[in-house]
Amino acid sequence: MEKRVxxxxxxxxxxxxxPQIIITAVFFFYxxxxxxxxxxxxxxxxxxxxxxxxxxxxxxxxxxSYYRASFVTTAVFSILVTVTSMGxxxxxxxxxDRLIKGSGIYRTLLIWPYAVAPAVAGVLWLxxxxxxxxxxxxxxxxxxxxxxHVLNEAEAMGLVVVASSWGRVSYNFLxxxxxxxxxxxxVIEAAAIDGARFWTRFRTIVFPLLxxxxxxxxxxxxxxxxxxxxxxxxxxxxxxxxxxxxxxVYKVFSDGFVSQDLGSSAAQSVILLVIVGALTIVQFKxxxxxxxx
Amino acid sequence: xxxxxxxNIKKSFGKTDVIHGVDIDxxxxxxxxxxGPSGCGKSTxxxxxxxxxxxxxxxxxxxxxxxxxxxxxxxxIAMVFQNYALYPHMSVExxxxxxxxxxxxxxxxxxxxxxxxxxxxxLEPYLKRKPRELSGGQRQRVxxxxxxxxxxxxxxxxxxxxxxxxxxxxxxxLEIKELQSRLGITALYVTHDQVEAMTLAxxxxxxxxxxxxxxxxxxEVYSNPQTEFVAGFIGSPATNFLDASTIPNAPASAxxxxxxxxxITLAPAGQGRLSGEVIFTEALGAETLVHLRLxxxxxxxxxxxxxxxxxxxxxxxxxxxxxxxxxxxxxxxGRRV
Ligand SMILES: Nc1ncnc2c1ncn2[C@@H]1O[C@H](COP(=O)(O)OP(=O)(O)OP(=O)(O)O)[C@@H](O)[C@H]1O
Ligand SMILES: [Mg+2]
Numbered sequence: 298m299e300k301r302v303x304x305x306x307x308x309x310x311x312x313x314x315x316p317q318i319i320i321t322a323v324f325f326f327y328x329x330x331x332x333x334x335x336x337x338x339x340x341x342x343x344x345x346x347x348x349x350x351x352x353x354x355x356x357x358x359x360x361x362s363y364y365r366a367s368f369v370t371t372a373v374f375s376i377l378v379t380v381t382s383m384g385x386x387x388x389x390x391x392x393x394d395r396l397i398k399g400s401g402i403y404r405t406l407l408i409w410p411y412a413v414a415p416a417v418a419g420v421l422w423l424x425x426x427x428x429x430x431x432x433x434x435x436x437x438x439x440x441x442x443x444x445x446h447v448l449n450e451a452e453a454m455g456l457v458v459v460a461s462s463w464g465r466v467s468y469n470f471l472x473x474x475x476x477x478x479x480x481x482x483x484v485i486e487a488a489a490i491d492g493a494r495f496w497t498r499f500r501t502i503v504f505p506l507l508x509x510x511x512x513x514x515x516x517x518x519x520x521x522x523x524x525x526x527x528x529x530x531x532x533x534x535x536x537x538x539x540x541x542x543x544x545x546v547y548k549v550f551s552d553g554f555v556s557q558d559l560g561s562s563a564a565q566s567v568i569l570l571v572i573v574g575a576l577t578i579v580q581f582k583x584x585x586x587x588x589x590x
Numbered sequence: 591x592x593x594x595x596x597x598n599i600k601k602s603f604g605k606t607d608v609i610h611g612v613d614i615d616x617x618x619x620x621x622x623x624x625x626g627p628s629g630c631g632k633s634t635x636x637x638x639x640x641x642x643x644x645x646x647x648x649x650x651x652x653x654x655x656x657x658x659x660x661x662x663x664x665x666x667i668a669m670v671f672q673n674y675a676l677y678p679h680m681s682v683e684x685x686x687x688x689x690x691x692x693x694x695x696x697x698x699x700x701x702x703x704x705x706x707x708x709x710x711x712x713l714e715p716y717l718k719r720k721p722r723e724l725s726g727g728q729r730q731r732v733x734x735x736x737x738x739x740x741x742x743x744x745x746x747x748x749x750x751x752x753x754x755x756x757x758x759x760x761x762x763x764l765e766i767k768e769l770q771s772r773l774g775i776t777a778l779y780v781t782h783d784q785v786e787a788m789t790l791a792x793x794x795x796x797x798x799x800x801x802x803x804x805x806x807x808x809x810e811v812y813s814n815p816q817t818e819f820v821a822g823f824i825g826s827p828a829t830n831f832l833d834a835s836t837i838p839n840a841p842a843s844a845x846x847x848x849x850x851x852x853x854i855t856l857a858p859a860g861q862g863r864l865s866g867e868v869i870f871t872e873a874l875g876a877e878t879l880v881h882l883r884l885x886x887x888x889x890x891x892x893x894x895x896x897x898x899x900x901x902x903x904x905x906x907x908x909x910x911x912x913x914x915x916x917x918x919x920x921x922x923x924g925r926r927v
Contacts, residue, residue: 481673481675483671483673483675484675484676484677484678486640486642486662486669486671486675487669487671487675487676487677487736488677488688489642489661489662489663490640490641490642490662490663490667490668490669491663491668491688491689491692491736491740492663492689492692492693493663493688493692494661494663497692501688502677505679506678506679
């Protein structure tokens with residue numbers, strides 16, 4: 298049995314919960330409500346009046362080829378960020394797990410990037426790849442490769458993917474390492490005695506036993522790529538060149554605050570709200586079921 | 591089937607020496623039990639034979655071939671771990687088939703061998719279950735099954751029965767012994783339970799703080815212990831030890847004398863070799879344990895006698911007697927003299 302603290306009456310529990318409830322209400326429920334409300338109107342250019350359009354904003358969005366392109370961009374971007382950051386993190390975690398000495402130092406160093414704010418990370422990478430003064434682009438130039446993410450769409454996408462994945466590697470690394478260390482050593486040894494070499498062991502024992510961690514990280518990283526990479530994209534490419542790195546959340550910003558199309562921007566927020574809701578449900582469903590081997 | 595030879599095996603973890611030079615020659619098909627108290631290095635020794643632990647110095651030979659640098663997967667051994675180490679995400683069937691699949695055994699043969707092992711171990715009803723849906727005894731069987739389907743050269747067991755209840759332990763002990771002798775596979779079995787050691791072993795190795803104190807057939811070790819440690823560790827209740835100076839006509843070269851509880855008889859007060867006072871008795875039915883304090887001493891002294899003999903009461907003054915050849919004499923350093 299879990300021990301539960303019980304309170305008599307309502308006052309104390311309400312007081313204790315109030316701060317969280319207020320924060321959620323002010324910063325989440327109110328803006329979300331506003332977004333849903335505004336998505337049903339088109340305001341005039343001066344913001345003085347609003348015209349009811351029902352689902353018109355949504356209809357318009359679905360017919361908008363730029364918006365559909367942004368969906369594809371988002372999908373490509375999140376898959377790349379998730380695969381890159383998780384793959385690299387898993388590789389590092391496997392190496393760190395094999396370490397006997399000095400693993401503490403590696404762990405600490407590998408965790409640092411996570412502490413860097415996305416916008417700052419964006420600026421760091423931007424400097425390194427700056428077409429005129431960046432170190433990396435300079436070396437690439439020496440190799441005869443003319444790096445220019447300002448003009449080249451694929452290079453721009455590559456750069457935001459790398460900059461967004463970098464800090465995530467730390468986060469994923471921590472979870473993968475914890476997951477690896479939770480696998481009983483004797484199970485791995487039993488597999489070795491059964492004749493499995495490193496790669497076979499990884500494929501047939503370690504990776505399956507790691508699947509709860511992997512699944513958890515998959516959801517968390519997709520959510521990250523969808524919503525939290527705004528700072529990176531804003532500092533590095535501002536969504537360009539053309540629309541090449543305009544992911545959905547960036548389009549909400551650029552349509553709303555740059556182009557001042559508030560109705561459409563609000564409708565896009567509502568669509569994002571639905572997506573994040575769906576992802577959260579997937580995640581909770583999974584956590585309920587916990588380990589499924 | 592194989593012979594194993596350990597030649598002056600030593601092991602250190604960093605600066606701590608754990609095994610100080612062990613020599614064992616194991617014949618083909620032999621059942622060797624390594625027994626000793628907790629922390630004496632039994633598992634370490636076994637893990638070195640398995641290849642899970644490096645050898646600091648000395649040689650391990652399997653079938654005459656030095657295997658010090660050979661990976662566990664290339665040694666053709668099977669091991670049963672204390673916690674069974676089953677693959678939690680695989681069914682019983684898949685657990686047993688795992689090693690065969692890796693060895694690229696033909697499908698039909700895998701099915702056949704797994705079925706045979708399942709029949710032998712009465713695991714047939716559970717083949718589709720996951721390890722977490724099994725009882726401790728059933729998991730133990732799966733671990734055994736995983737070892738036998740591979741028909742390895744050598745079986746290694748690291749306290750495979752210590753997580754089972756007493757009754758199941760006796761039953762599994764018999765089954766392991768029976769299986770091993772039927773398959774004729776050389777086995778190396780680690781335990782700290784001397785009853786397991788006595789009943790399973792063709793020969794047993796008594797380990798004491800990283801050394802093999804004595805290697806021999808169980809009864810030989812029991813009746814003729816080579817060190818004070820072995821005399822004290824093997825046998826229950828434990829051997830009584832006395833300073834040789836307190837015993838009339840003890841062998842001259844001896845520092846300490848060991849006498850097994852069953853070799854001592856009670857005598858009326860005033861007779862016998864030594865006198866003492868009964869502290870308490872334990873009547874176990876078939877036999878009775880009488881605990882004494884000898885006159886002039888503080889240690890207790892245990893006698894094991896037939897349950898049918900009259901029971902002394904606590905506080906009774908009694909004497910004890912024994913045959914001359916019941917005395918096991920040990921030198922100052924604990925060696926048999
Ligand atoms: N990886 C290790 N690093 C350092 N010391 C170790 C390591 N493994 C074992 N030891 C030490 O080596 C000694 C022998 O350990 P071992 O596990 O072989 O004992 P054991 O005889 O199997 O004991 P038990 O009956 O409790 O299983 C112990 O003192 C232990 O602390
Ligand atoms: Mg052990």
